[in-house]
Amino acid sequence: MILYFTGTGNSAFIANTIASHLNDEVMNLFDKIRDHDYSELSSEQPWIIVTPTYAWRIPHIVSDWINKVSLKGNRNIYFFMTCGGSIGYAEKYLEEISQQKKLIYKGCAEIVMPENYIAMFETTPSNEVDGMLQIAKEKTLEISTYVKENKSIPQKTMTLKDKLNSGIVNNLFYPLFVHAKKFYVTDQCISCGQCERVCPLKNIQLKDRKPVWGHDCTHCMACISYCPTKAIEYGKKTVGKQRYVCPKY
């Protein structure tokens, strides 16, 4: 069974690409994470987790959910991490989670995709998006064959930089950068409630018809990226910048 989390659609596209290749069931974790639903899941096929990369590891909300849920049936687990450039040394932590869950770690695919982290960087120019998605799709299909043949995905070579990024930098990233304090809405807001609906943590509520952010943010970029009038900004960083949502999702 393929389980995916996505902020802006890249990981959903990859999850569905794997599902069509393996003819396997695919489940969006959005409602499960949002509703703190850890009810038991069972699959005869290997578990395949597809997620974005946040600070060179899987998002904490995904690892927290995996830690709490009960996964019955097949004992093999594969990961596909979509990223803007690199997953660093995420594998170390994925192996640990797998061991804790008494699952057999079968490797992690690094799938480079368009950049969505608008609060930090420029998103990928729109004329480069289609080409990147095509390459990502081809790589995903190639690696899905390992799953089909019950083989492990070959590990990538790790550098000291990868280890530091996934270790100390990830640990600092969450307390220092991951908060909603800098989100605000401009006069372009039409009170459609889209930001409230796409937040995986129920962290946004419309008050007086305008979004208000709470303290539980994971920086998935869904609210700012799906706003139909580009009314949401993050400090000065995002003003005038192009938003990204996967066009294949």
Ligand SMILES: Cc1cc2nc3c(=O)[nH]c(=O)nc-3n(C[C@H](O)[C@H](O)[C@H](O)COP(=O)(O)O)c2cc1C
């Ligand atoms: C909070 C945050 C942190 C990110 N950190 C990384 C990173 O460490 N390495 C990387 O290559 N891309 C990073 N990215 C880019 C995303 O992983 C990438 O664009 C991903 O495909 C988005 O997936 P989604 O559309 O399914 O949410 C980050 C994005 C966000 C929002």
